[in-house]
Amino acid sequence: MSARDDILAAVRAALTDVSPAVAVPEAPRAPDRGDLVALFVERVEDYRAVVTRCNEADLAGVVAGVLGERSSVVPPALGLEIAGSVVDDGLSAAELDAIDAVVTRARVGIAETGTIVLDHQPDQGRRAISLVPDLHVCIVDATQVVADVPDAIALLDPARPLTWISGPSATSDIELDRVEGVHGPRTLHVVLVGP
Amino acid sequence: MSGGTFVGMPAFPTAAREALGDTQLRSNLAHATRTIRDKRAAVVAEVEDWEDLRLAGAGVKEAALRDLATHLETLEASLVRAGATVHWARDAEEACAIVARLAHAHGVDEVVKVKSMATMEIGLNEALEAEGIAAWETDLAEMIVQLGDDLPSHILVPAIHRNRAEIREIFMRRMGDVGRPAPDDLTDEPVVLAAAARAHLREKFLRAKVAVSGANFAVADTGTLVVVESEGNGRMCLTLPDVLISVVGIEKVVATWSDLDPMLRLLPRSSTGERMNPYTSTWSGVTPGDGPQEVHVVLLDNGRTRALADDVGRQALRCIRCSACLNVCPVYERTGGHAYGSVYPGPIGAILNPLLRGVSDEQTASLPYASSLCGACFEVCPVRIDIPSVLVDQRAAVVDSHRGDRVPKAEAVAMKAAAWAFSDSRRLAWAEKASGLGGRVLRRFGRTTLPGGRAAAGRLPGPGAGWTGARDLPAPPEESFRAWWDRTDGGQNDRGTR
Numbered sequence: 001m002s003a004r005d006d007i008l009a010a011v012r013a014a015l016t017d018v019s020p021a022v023a024v025p026e027a028p029r030a031p032d033r034g035d036l037v038a039l040f041v042e043r044v045e046d047y048r049a050v051v052t053r054c055n056e057a058d059l060a061g062v063v064a065g066v067l068g069e070r071s072s073v074v075p076p077a078l079g080l081e082i083a084g085s086v087v088d089d090g091l092s093a094a095e096l097d098a099i100d101a102v103v104t105r106a107r108v109g110i111a112e113t114g115t116i117v118l119d120h121q122p123d124q125g126r127r128a129i130s131l132v133p134d135l136h137v138c139i140v141d142a143t144q145v146v147a148d149v150p151d152a153i154a155l156l157d158p159a160r161p162l163t164w165i166s167g168p169s170a171t172s173d174i175e176l177d178r179v180e181g182v183h184g185p186r187t188l189h190v191v192l193v194g195p
Numbered sequence: 196m197s198g199g200t201f202v203g204m205p206a207f208p209t210a211a212r213e214a215l216g217d218t219q220l221r222s223n224l225a226h227a228t229r230t231i232r233d234k235r236a237a238v239v240a241e242v243e244d245w246e247d248l249r250l251a252g253a254g255v256k257e258a259a260l261r262d263l264a265t266h267l268e269t270l271e272a273s274l275v276r277a278g279a280t281v282h283w284a285r286d287a288e289e290a291c292a293i294v295a296r297l298a299h300a301h302g303v304d305e306v307v308k309v310k311s312m313a314t315m316e317i318g319l320n321e322a323l324e325a326e327g328i329a330a331w332e333t334d335l336a337e338m339i340v341q342l343g344d345d346l347p348s349h350i351l352v353p354a355i356h357r358n359r360a361e362i363r364e365i366f367m368r369r370m371g372d373v374g375r376p377a378p379d380d381l382t383d384e385p386v387v388l389a390a391a392a393r394a395h396l397r398e399k400f401l402r403a404k405v406a407v408s409g410a411n412f413a414v415a416d417t418g419t420l421v422v423v424e425s426e427g428n429g430r431m432c433l434t435l436p437d438v439l440i441s442v443v444g445i446e447k448v449v450a451t452w453s454d455l456d457p458m459l460r461l462l463p464r465s466s467t468g469e470r471m472n473p474y475t476s477t478w479s480g481v482t483p484g485d486g487p488q489e490v491h492v493v494l495l496d497n498g499r500t501r502a503l504a505d506d507v508g509r510q511a512l513r514c515i516r517c518s519a520c521l522n523v524c525p526v527y528e529r530t531g532g533h534a535y536g537s538v539y540p541g542p543i544g545a546i547l548n549p550l551l552r553g554v555s556d557e558q559t560a561s562l563p564y565a566s567s568l569c570g571a572c573f574e575v576c577p578v579r580i581d582i583p584s585v586l587v588d589q590r591a592a593v594v595d596s597h598r599g600d601r602v603p604k605a606e607a608v609a610m611k612a613a614a615w616a617f618s619d620s621r622r623l624a625w626a627e628k629a630s631g632l633g634g635r636v637l638r639r640f641g642r643t644t645l646p647g648g649r650a651a652a653g654r655l656p657g658p659g660a661g662w663t664g665a666r667d668l669p670a671p672p673e674e675s676f677r678a679w680w681d682r683t684d685g686g687q688n689d690r691g692t693r
């Protein structure tokens with residue numbers, strides 16, 4: 001028998017005494033927390049990420065200000081002009097490593113946990129571009145913010161690769177001292193667009 | 196290069212005795228477990244319906260396990276549809292051979308690795324090394340363990356037994372041997388050490404062709420794998436190489452995409468004590484133009500079907516490796532992870548290892564006794580594994596496995612001897628005399644002194660070894676009460692001891 005058949009047979013043999021039907025209790029929902037956008041901002045900042053709030057008209061200026069003199073890469077359909085920025089057309093990892101910053105959009109923001117989820121559509125780009133540069137400027141629209149994890153799960157398409165980001169990369173591996181920034185972007189700057 | 200190996204580790208009592216003597220280890224562990232425990236308690240308290248969330252999490256995993264064969268077939272079909280290649284491995288050897296074969300097929304002599312319990316369990320790094328393939332651990336703590344030729348001591352923070360000065364020394368001494376050396380001005384500041392790790396590993400990430408990962412969850416209906424991490428080394432491995440090989444225990448399956456909801460809320464709060472961990476990556480097979488274009492998934496048994504057949508113990512397969520049970524365990528806090536002789540230490544290790552491997556070897560058979568049954572582990576477990584009940588059941592399994600022995604187990608010998616001695620007063624007098632003699636010998640050879648300066652017995656030879664191996668037995672007095680009463684005529688002629 002193949003390993004596959006052996007394993008499946010062993011699984012079936014192990015479970016002859018149980019019925020496969022189990023009632024799974026529904027996961028509870030967090031209570032209404034009021035202003036979701038305010039909660040989102042507070043919780044993103046808790047991770048020592050930087051948050052700037054602005055309206056649509058000021059967005060380009062705010063992003064330019066955050067980038068300053070840094071070199072940057074943008075996804076093919078960011079929907080925002082950034083002077084001097086390289087548009088990703090399949091840059092190699094080494095090429096990305098020579099670029100200081102990346103600007104992307106996002107798919108969902110989760111208020112309860114201060115999480116941003118990218119689904120890597122053309123306004124966010126390939127996974128590599130939001131990973132290799134050291135500064136990630138992530139533009140989140142206030143209308144994209146949902147209350148909690150189940151709301152995000154319901155909106156997201158599992159067929160797409162997803163990256164859930166909660167603050168900058170971090171480690172506590174050395175005497176449990178938290179250090180922000182190891183391999184991923186060491187700085188996460190969230191620009192929240194809304195009224 | 197590989198880290199150390201757990202094979203041939205002494206049984207828990209012996210290993211624990213050594214660990215208890217290591218004060219650095221004990222204070223690091225006490226600090227670590229207390230810190231994580233407090234963080235966990237704070238973020239768990241934030242969730243009003245935490246108990247209901249635990250019930251939902253336990254339900255998701257239990258439902259997946261009870262119909263595991265169906266879900267595995269669904270998972271396989273979904274993965275294949277999404278462009279992945281599925282392999283099945285009955286045991287560690289088969290799994291390692293599959294990974295080695297794939298690496299060879301791509302002509303590489305190195306792979307980068309995301310921290311994964313399953314690949315540690317099967318000894319993948321050592322197996323690849325034997326095939327001439329270097330497996331680079333990229334999690335900071337795993338890298339410290341690997342460079343230090345050491346063993347992990349905690350599921351979540353494997354290098355918790357090392358302090359910053361030791362880590363600096365390991366980096367200075369070893370980084371240059373395997374890649375970009377540590378900078379000359381390396382200090383022992385955690386932020387400086389982390390920066391050195393970033394520079395050292397970036398070179399490896401940028402050139403890696405093949406990556407190896409595990410998965411925290413595998414979603415059957417969508418073929419999605421999930422990796423939960425903090426540092427970004429996981430994202431590097433899952434994104435930059437051309438080929439990705441994920442070794443996934445068959446118990447990692449959940450049925451549907453929405454089942455991830457309670458799990459992703461339970462895991463980070465229970466594990467690192469955060470509302471959410473910095474990075475979670477999910478992928479379903481191959482995404483054209485984004486990330487690895489060749490994706491393999493190795494579904495691993497290696498004892499899981501054995502555990503599944505145990506009607507009390509199978510709940511241990513719900514484990515999501517959060518390590519909350521380690522951090523609340525009074526035994527773990529004092530002995531550390533190495534004493535368990537396995538990549539799965541602490542309360543979960545004390546049940547999972549015997550369930551996966553059986554109790555025929557002494558090392559594994561000693562694990563169900565590495566607990567005081569206080570129940571703290573069950574209280575914190577996000578998937579409600581009743582560890583104390585499984586421990587008791589596994590102790591019974593150990594005893595059962597010795598029923599037919601010609602040389603009985605220590606406890607059995609000790610209990611029989613006690614019953615025989617107490618049943619007759621002359622024998623009791625004899626036993627007391629023998630014990631007094633033993634006491635004098637012990638005072639001469641005993642290694643320890645109890646608080647108050649009283650001599651303590653070290654390890655007893657023979658049937659008593661199992662008992663004294665884990666306890667400092669007060670040395671018996673030279674003269675028993677009964678002997679003293681006889682000699683002094685009830686205390687009337689007492690002029691000191693003989």
Ligand code: SF4
Pocket residue numbers: 465513514515516517518519520521543572575576577578579580
């Ligand atoms: S047994 Fe429970 S508490 Fe322990 S590591 Fe597994 S899931 Fe976490």
